[in-house]
Amino acid sequence: MNEPLRSAADTVLGRLVGDDTGTARLREDQWRAIEALVSRRRRALVVQRTGWGKSAVYFVATALLREQGSGPTVIVSPLLALMRNQIEAARRAGIRAHTINSANTEEWDEVQAEVAAGDVDVLLVSPERLNNPDFRDGVLPKLAATTGLLVVDEAHCISDWGHDFRPDYRRLRTMLAELPPGTPVLATTATANARVTADIAEQLGTVAPDGERPDVEGALVLRGPLDRESLALSVLRLPDAAHRLAWLAEHLGALPGSGIIYTLTVAAAEEVAAFLRRRGYSVASYSGKTEDADRRAAEADLLANRVKALVATSALGMGFDKPDLGFVVHVGSPSSPIAYYQQVGRAGRGVEHAEVLLLPGREDEAIWRYFASLAFPAEDQVRRTLSVLAESERPMSLPALEARVELRRSRLETMLKVLDVDGAVRRVRGGWTATGRPWNYDAERYAWVARQREAEQQSMREYATSTVCRMEYLRLQLDDEQAAPCGRCDNCSGSRFPADVSGDALDAARSALGRAGIEVEPRRMWPTGMPAVGVDLKGRIPPGEQALTGRALGRLSDIGWGNRLRPLFADGAPDGDVPREVADAVVQVLADWAKGPGGWAGADPGAPPRPAGVVTIASHTRPRLIESLGEHIAEVGRIPVLGRVGYADGAGPERAARSNSAQRLRALHDVFTVPAELAHSLTTAGGPVLLVDDVVSTGWTLAVAARLLLCSGAEGVLPMVLAVES
Structure with a gap:
């Protein structure tokens, strides 16, 4: 030595x-x-x-x-x-x-x-x-x-x-x-x-x-061995999201020190943090959408124990070192036991005992499927991107390239980075260029990675239901040959957490999760590069062609209304009348909207007048759902159904099935039409119309339909939809 x-x-x-x-x-x-x-x-x-x-x-x-x-x-x-x-x-x-x-x-x-x-x-x-x-x-x-x-x-x-x-x-x-x-x-x-x-x-x-x-x-x-001697792992399976929120409200204070509450989505992080603050806890939300200054403040508050917890997405997964972190709770199960091990490893680094608790939810697997859909694109999409770059005489920016390929920007950028390292493209000032080097689509490798992800998801299901030592299980997933029972987890030493919650906490949680209504901001700018693909739209959308700020019942990614709405939009779900619970909630959203800031029943100057009628949007997948929702709104609001924005001749669902904003608009700009009877009704309605649809993904269906209605004589367009996708 x-x-x-x-x-x-x-x-x-x-x-x-x-x-x-x-x-x-x-x-x-x-x-x-x-x-x-x-x-x-x-x-x-x-x-x-x-x-x-x-x-x-x-x-x-x-x-x-x-x-x-x-x-x-x-x-x-x-x-x-x-x-x-x-x-x-x-x-x-x-x-x-x-x-x-x-x-x-x-x-x-x-x-x-x-x-x-x-x-x-x-x-x-x-x-x-x-x-x-x-x-x-x-x-x-x-x-x-x-x-x-x-x-x-x-x-x-x-x-x-x-x-x-x-x-x-x-x-x-x-x-x-x-x-x-x-x-x-x-x-x-x-x-x-x-x-x-x-x-x-x-x-x-x-x-x-x-x-x-x-x-x-x-x-x-x-x-070395991967045991964490300070961590006591537990899983608590509760009936639904309301029970999980209520449990946190009643037991968070008993958890040691300060810690992290992980959620699977940004919407859930904001939802959980808001509820816990209303119940008297000092918590802050932390996600990829949090501004850097707010992130710094939240980190400092947790380090100084000025907050009980950060309610965070995986944005905090590898990025925080607090030796005395006393607990990690997951509201929703990560899709990988390896990622889970890493996140729970934030706790107990400088203390003798830290609690780690998983509260799995029924929405977890739907969220796993969504993130799995963002895997490396199919070969035809990659080849299309390479072809577009090869044909361009100058570097192409992401917005310009997005208009020519069928990938959302974040996924497109990730794919380009992989292709850059593989030598097929190169990032330069002004955008991306093709190198012309041969490139092979490694389908076998991508398929293997997909199978690996599926195996990880199955392992996480087994972790949540297993009766064997939980730390040993995680260590075996990481191929730790020294794995052995820990003697500390709930399977080794018995459950430490009761599953019961009080009626008061459960009522508060149900009320919070049942609170319906989020704003739907209109599109204000056309995507970059539309003239290059034959659509003469660019720059700012004129105010007279924009929808007003609308409303949605909830987000598909949240743990409140998201859990109730997702079954309506699941693959293979039958079309039918809007469920009564959902219809009544929409009516409540409309009532709150009318009385709130900017609502037509409020006192704000410049607010739109009361809607004069309902207009629905044609759908190839859920026509009855949308029509029945429009009918219910019209009946309760005592206003007429003025008609439906229909499909133009020859328009089909495959034409609108595009993934990014530019491609979505390219597919939609000539798909819809306003029938003459509806156009006449718009000019005589005497007020704005409620534009009813099922779900907002990119927002371009509402933007295109609203523009058509406004150009056909509508005084204003107020979108009302069931769900926002993200």
């Missing part, structure tokens, strides 16, 4: 953890990794449980390498919250750390200048920076040439087989190959099974440009 180096490493560890007694000692595998990186300049993969101290490895190694004159450490880290935690930890150890990510663009030039001057010990980079043209071409080569240590944090993201594969991470393969010989590399993760571990280890030994392997010894793999 290199005793002087070990002594220096332990001294840095003491600074890092705030121990000035000189007794801080690295774990044996921590030291093995550090010694391999610093003394032998090797590549290493550390697979260890959350809270084990993986960050200590790269911070201690950084301090030692910098003392030897090495360049700065570059850490590729996936989430901003994690970066903020790591920067603070580095400062405690006397390590100067900075970050370049999407939230601090105004600081990039200053940070890069400090890196060049040698004033930065650690540079944390978000993975999406690796695919930014200016960063990739101007900054990344310099970093690769001067890096003293490259760290790939949450390294399972680099693997196609990982539960949280991210295409931006695949750019690391190029950077790994371009590092100068002898540059140490460290990859860390807590959630890698045997296959993912092998894949990452293989990638760490990437062949260099000259054909030589940069590490002739291969990657050092240090894999």
